[in-house]
Amino acid sequence: xxxxxxxxxGVLVVLVGLYLSMTAGxxxxxxxxxDTSRQALDTQLLQRSALCLEIASSSLFDPAxxxxxxxxxxxxxxxxxxxxxxxxxxESDLTRVLVAAIPDPQDAExxxxxxxxxxxxxxxxxxxxxxxxxxRFHNDAVRACRQVRxxxxxxxxxxxxxxxxxxxxxxxxxxxPGLSVR
Amino acid sequence: MRIGIVCPYAWDVPGGVQAHVRDQAETLIGLGHxxxxxxxxxxxxxxxxxxxxxxxxxxxxxNGSVARLTFGVKATARVRRWIREGNxxxxxxxxxxxxxxxxxxxxxxxxPIVATVHSSIERSRVLVTGYYLxxxxxxxxxALIAVSEYARRTIVDHLGADxxxxxxxxxxxxxxxxxxxxxxxxxxxxxxxxxDEPRKxxxxxxxxxxxxxxxxxxxxxxxxxPGDGDEILASVADEYVPSITCLGLLSESDKAAALASxxxxxxxxxxxxxxxxxxxxxxxxxxPVVASDLDAFARVLDGGRCGMMFPMGDxxxxxxxxxxxLDDASAREHLTEAGRRRATAYDWTTVxxxxxxxxxxxxxxxxxxxxxxxxxxxxxxxxxxxxxxSR
Numbered sequence: 001x002x003x004x005x006x007x008x009x010g011v012l013v014v015l016v017g018l019y020l021s022m023t024a025g026x027x028x029x030x031x032x033x034x035d036t037s038r039q040a041l042d043t044q045l046l047q048r049s050a051l052c053l054e055i056a057s058s059s060l061f062d063p064a065x066x067x068x069x070x071x072x073x074x075x076x077x078x079x080x081x082x083x084x085x086x087x088x089x090x091e092s093d094l095t096r097v098l099v100a101a102i103p104d105p106q107d108a109e110x111x112x113x114x115x116x117x118x119x120x121x122x123x124x125x126x127x128x129x130x131x132x133x134x135x136r137f138h139n140d141a142v143r144a145c146r147q148v149r150x151x152x153x154x155x156x157x158x159x160x161x162x163x164x165x166x167x168x169x170x171x172x173x174x175x176x177p178g179l180s181v182r
Numbered sequence: 183m184r185i186g187i188v189c190p191y192a193w194d195v196p197g198g199v200q201a202h203v204r205d206q207a208e209t210l211i212g213l214g215h216x217x218x219x220x221x222x223x224x225x226x227x228x229x230x231x232x233x234x235x236x237x238x239x240x241x242x243x244x245n246g247s248v249a250r251l252t253f254g255v256k257a258t259a260r261v262r263r264w265i266r267e268g269n270x271x272x273x274x275x276x277x278x279x280x281x282x283x284x285x286x287x288x289x290x291x292x293x294p295i296v297a298t299v300h301s302s303i304e305r306s307r308v309l310v311t312g313y314y315l316x317x318x319x320x321x322x323x324x325a326l327i328a329v330s331e332y333a334r335r336t337i338v339d340h341l342g343a344d345x346x347x348x349x350x351x352x353x354x355x356x357x358x359x360x361x362x363x364x365x366x367x368x369x370x371x372x373x374x375x376x377x378d379e380p381r382k383x384x385x386x387x388x389x390x391x392x393x394x395x396x397x398x399x400x401x402x403x404x405x406x407x408p409g410d411g412d413e414i415l416a417s418v419a420d421e422y423v424p425s426i427t428c429l430g431l432l433s434e435s436d437k438a439a440a441l442a443s444x445x446x447x448x449x450x451x452x453x454x455x456x457x458x459x460x461x462x463x464x465x466x467x468x469x470p471v472v473a474s475d476l477d478a479f480a481r482v483l484d485g486g487r488c489g490m491m492f493p494m495g496d497x498x499x500x501x502x503x504x505x506x507x508l509d510d511a512s513a514r515e516h517l518t519e520a521g522r523r524r525a526t527a528y529d530w531t532t533v534x535x536x537x538x539x540x541x542x543x544x545x546x547x548x549x550x551x552x553x554x555x556x557x558x559x560x561x562x563x564x565x566x567x568x569x570x571x572s573r
Contacts, residue, residue, distance in 0.1 A: 033321065036294070036548055037324060037544070040324075042547070126539060126542075130546075133539060133540055137325045140344040141324070144321060147342070
């Protein structure tokens with residue numbers, strides 16, 4: 001009789017072990033996804049600010065707009081290695097400058113006609129859309145990871161190890177209304 | 183960019199997802215990208231050059247009906263080999279929740295994975311039953327796309343995940359280039375869709391027809407789509423039978439020519455539509471549209487700016503709209519113009535541009551798609567340290 005208890009206990013231990021191993025695997029996958037989505041967002045943000053600097057130094061905008069744009073693009077790039085909240089604020093500022101620079105499609109039309117390089121505005125639209133998309137994907141990855149990390153067993157057994165609690169990136173990423181296609 | 187696309191349903195069986203995958207692949211190839219599709223197929227000889235045989239589908243009872251899906255040891259091996267040899271920058275899985283090649287691909291790959299969900303709320307029971315299974319696949323997906331607001335709601339409500347809305351594409355060119363035939367003396371009013379499916383709304387149009395003929399005695403009703411035309415004509419009062427032409431099921435090019443020949447295209451649907459591709463095809467062909475006021479149609483018609491709308495299932499309102507439009511040539515011209523412009527926004531090249539934005543936002547800084555050896559016992563032992571881990 002007692003042998004059956006041992007077998008039962010053994011099976012239970014194996015099952016719990018399997019579950020824990022699977023959950024640890026899941027967490028590993030989720031953390032990896034956050035890493036990659038964060039890298040992707042980083043790349044897109046840097047591409048956007050680089051493009052803004054390039055545009056500011058071309059003759060696309062009037063000098064006043066160009067100065068403001070260059071200033072906020074510089075600030076955004078300078079904050080790239082710092083705190084995620086500070087960076088979010090700097091990138092939001094850049095977004096606001098872009099929105100103010102191209103508030104509606106008529107402005108975009110005028111700029112397109114006078115532009116030295118007509119592809120530039122399309123590149124800018126693309127960069128803004130891609131920033132928005134990659135931030136959305138990143139925050140969704142964070143949400144999925146948090147969902148698992150909130151589980152009691154995961155917290156009690158510290159299955160996430162020393163990996164810091166994942167944080168979303170908060171910023172204003174509206175593409176300039178003048179550039180949206182639909 | 184090297185793009186691997188996974189289609190879950192048999193290539194040689196007609197279906198919305200398959201058509202979507204075909205158009206997507208061909209548009210991306212046209213834009214100069216390297217595309218490979220893996221798909222179940224009954225007859226591998228039917229595959230185009232860019233597609234790979236993922237195995238024969240098997241009929242299994244699933245989700246309340248019989249579905250033709252591909253799974254099992256052989257299919258897994260094929261998907262793994264395709265991923266290993268494909269060297270893709272990004273993997274695009276369609277319908278990741280169907281237990282078919284899509285799920286297998288999610289398990290077999292690591293790296294940037296994009297997935298498109300097509301099915302809408304009615305099918306969501308599966309999500310609950312396969313919740314855990316679905317989660318393990320979904321956790322590896324870097325970007326979810328929904329083709330309609332309904333599909334998006336399914337994802338948000340049942341999985342708690344976010345999805346980007348990228349509507350279905352339409353290949354505008356064949357419709358925009360169609361040459362009108364106009365073999366009828368009077369104005370032509372057209373319907374396209376399954377004639378015997380009540381939700382397509384043909385009965386509403388037939389009820390409205392006497393009212394339209396009363397105002398325009400020369401008008402002709404053109405019916406296109408699968409279904410028994412004789413049976414439909416038998417249900418109509420004798421005096422109206424000569425004014426109705428049944429063209430039946432048409433080829434793509436005939437369909438385009440027929441739509442281009444219409445003075446008005448009517449979509450009297452009474453529900454069950456999540457998008458309205460036919461509307462866009464008609465608009466691209468230059469036919470002014472009169473449609474019932476379904477949400478999906480209102481979106482496509484830009485709230486009525488690109489087509490006329492009438493209260494769903496109301497034959498008198500339909501007749502009044504059609505009569506008003508037939509009386510007003512300049513309004514028709516205006517709708518043709520607005521419709522053509524609207525249709526380009528849904529053209530596959532526009533949609534492919536949106537997809538490329540999604541691909542770029544998940545592949546930036548990544549090293550492409552690799553075979554995932556974790557979870558394979560042998561693979562786990564053979565695994566080298568994963569590259570690029572920052573923690």
